[in-house]
Amino acid sequence: xxxxxxxxxxxxxxxxxxxxxxxxxxxxxxxxxxxxxxxxxxxxxxxxxxxxxxxxxxxxxxxxxxxxxxxxxxxxxxxxxxxxxxxxxxxxxxxxxxxxxxxxxxxxxxxxxxxxxxxxxxxxxxxxxxxxxxxxxxxxxxxxxxxxxxxxxxxxxxxxxxxxxxxxxxxxxxxxxxxxxxxxxxxxxxxxxxxxxxxxxxxxxxxxxxxxxxxxxxxxxxxxxxxxxxxxxxxxxxxxxxxxxxxxxxxxxxxxxxxxxxxxxxxxxxxxxxxxxxxxxxxxxxxxxxxxxxxxxxxxxxxxxxxxxxxxxxxxxxxxxxxxxxxxxxxxxxxxxxxxxxxxxxxxxxxxxxxxxxxxxxx
Numbered sequence: 282x283x284x285x286x287x288x289x290x291x292x293x294x295x296x297x298x299x300x301x302x303x304x305x306x307x308x309x310x311x312x313x314x315x316x317x318x319x320x321x322x323x324x325x326x327x328x329x330x331x332x333x334x335x336x337x338x339x340x341x342x343x344x345x346x347x348x349x350x351x352x353x354x355x356x357x358x359x360x361x362x363x364x365x366x367x368x369x370x371x372x373x374x375x376x377x378x379x380x381x382x383x384x385x386x387x388x389x390x391x392x393x394x395x396x397x398x399x400x401x402x403x404x405x406x407x408x409x410x411x412x413x414x415x416x417x418x419x420x421x422x423x424x425x426x427x428x429x430x431x432x433x434x435x436x437x438x439x440x441x442x443x444x445x446x447x448x449x450x451x452x453x454x455x456x457x458x459x460x461x462x463x464x465x466x467x468x469x470x471x472x473x474x475x476x477x478x479x480x481x482x483x484x485x486x487x488x489x490x491x492x493x494x495x496x497x498x499x500x501x502x503x504x505x506x507x508x509x510x511x512x513x514x515x516x517x518x519x520x521x522x523x524x525x526x527x528x529x530x531x532x533x534x535x536x537x538x539x540x541x542x543x544x545x546x547x548x549x550x551x552x553x554x555x556x557x558x559x560x561x562x563x564x565x566x567x568x569x570x571x572x573x574x575x576x577x578x579x580x581x582x583x584x585x586x587x588x589x590x591x592x593x594x595x596x597x598x599x600x601x602x603x604x605x606x607x608x609x610x611x612x613x614x615x616x617x618x619x620x621x622x623x624x625x626x627x628x629x630x631x632x633x634x635x636x637x638x639x640x641x642x643x644x
Contacts (some may be wrong), residue, residue, distance in 0.1 A: 315370030315410070316616055317638035320473075320525055320579045320603030323360075324353045324377045325400040339393050345379025352607025353377060357404065360607075361411060368616035372606070373642065374401055375415045375443040378477035383421045383449055390419040394429055402437040413642055414439040415473055420448045423457060427464045434468045440642060441471035441521070445478070446500035453504065454511025466517040471641065474504045475525040493610070501529025506538060509572045512564035521641070523577040525603065527587070531573075532594040538569040577641060579603020580619060580633050581612045589624040597629050601637045 324346040331338035332348065347353040355363070364372065376397035382390040394417045401414035416433040418426040433439040442465075451457070465472050480496025481503070501524050508514055508522075524531065539545050542563060543554035555563065565572070573595045581603045582588045592600055604615040612618065620630050 314635045314639050316368055316634045317371045317373065317413075317602060317642065318369045318604050318606060318615070319373045319523065319577075319601045319638050319641075320475075320581060321372040321374050321606040322353075322377045322608060323374045323401065323404070324348065325380075325397050326357070327396060327400060328380075329354070339389055339396075340385075341379075341382075341393070345377070345382070347377055347379060347608070351609045351611065355607060361408070363607075364411065367614060369604075369606075371411055371413065373413045373415060373440065373638075374404065375473065375475070376401065376417045378443075378445070378475060380417050381420070381445050381477045383419070383445065387419060387422050387425065390421065391425060391429070393417075394419050398429070398433050398437070398439065402433070402439060405438060415471065416442045418442050418444060420444055420461075423461050427461060430461075430464060430470060431468065434470050441465070441468075441473065443473040443475050446474055446476050446504045452507040452511075454507040454513060459513075459516065462513055462517045462520060466519045469519075469521070471521045471523060473523045473525065474501065476500050497526060498529035501526060502531045502534055505529075505531040505572075505576065506569075509538075509565050509569050510542070510563050512566075514572055514575055515564075515566045518575075520575070521577070522575065523579070523601070523641075525579060525581070526605075527580065527582045527591050528576065528578040528595070531576075532578075532591050535570045535573060535594070542569050544568040544570075574599060577601055577637075580615075581605055581610075583612060585622040585624040588622065592625075592629065597632050598637060600633050601641065602634050 328338045328341070328346050329348070332343050332346065336342065343349070352363075364370075380393055380397050382393050385393075398414075398416040401412075401416070404412045405414050416429065416439050418429050420426050430442055434441065447453070448458075453462075476497045480492045480500050482496030482499060483492040505524065505528065514520065536545070540548070541555060541557070542565070543549060543556060548554055548556050553563070553568065576595070577599050578591060578595055579601055580588055580591075582591060588600075602615060602619065604612045616634060619625070619633055622630070625633075
């Protein structure tokens with residue numbers, strides 16, 4: 282996967298031949314770069330062991346680890362075997378979202394986060410060509426979250442963190458989160474936004490799994506809008522941000538965001554003039570749609586035409602492979618799915634599977 286090209290010295294084979302200098306050294310082409318899944322979860326083995334032996338882990342039951350759902354019960358050897366069968370060389374793994382625990386006691390959340398993150402670091406250390414990792418953080422206390430982020434990035438080699446779309450109902454345009462985003466930018470960390478727990482849709486209707494089907498995508502659009510309209514991206518232009526599930530409704534709702542910002546024809550006269558009375562608190566410098574290229578988006582759309590629309594809207598360089606493995610909403614056989622899409626060129630397929638993830642994650 283990451284094998285460096287090596288040289289084959291043929292000089293010993295030509296020892297009986299009279300030559301004035303050694304024959305040229307042949308250089309073998311490097312192995313192909315790896316296919317990287319940037320949206321994968323893991324339920325820690327230490328949690329599974331504790332649940333099996335005593336029924337709880339730091340006060341948690343079997344629900345947060347999603348045992349009995351999807352493939353969260355699978356062991357590490359089973360995961361590796363399945364990755365091989367699916368053509369996935371490497372996963373960027375995060376703790377299962379039930380371990381966010383923002384509403385728990387801070388001391389408990391800190392302990393859960395540290396142990397989850399440590400297990401992911403151990404996975405990376407044991408299988409450095411198969412895994413990279415993102416941490417979970419105790420986001421209910423920003424100073425504590427920053428300390429853990431600094432630890433996982435600088436001490437145990439994780440690439441960044443996964444966080445919920447909000448913290449106990451608080452959106453990320455709130456001033457309390459500014460120190461956190463400053464730390465993320467300074468560390469060069471990747472920040473992955475992924476829904477955890479209930480969504481805003483469930484306040485209206487809890488039937489038909491619409492909290493997931495509709496609410497999950499709604500939450501991602503709210504993250505985008507809060508960060509953009511709240512001026513967070515202007516304050517911290519170096520942020521590396523990944524939106525799960527293709528950015529939710531963001532790519533499809535962005536013209537309406539431009540409209541409410543006063544950036545559409547008929548409203549725009551050199552500056553954005555929202556078509557509403559009063560000051561609604563907008564503080565971004567650019568038209569909202571111009572921030573689309575400041576985020577990355579996974580390809581977990583389940584639809585070729587929808588993925589085509591995403592690429593045309595945000596740019597092929599912003600889209601990566603993301604499967605939601607091993608959750609029930611997993612994008613099945615994703616590598617073959619991407620490579621078989623008639624909507625994409627061969628170069629676009631490889632950009633999603635290989636080139637973009639490799640560029641984002643680095644060495």
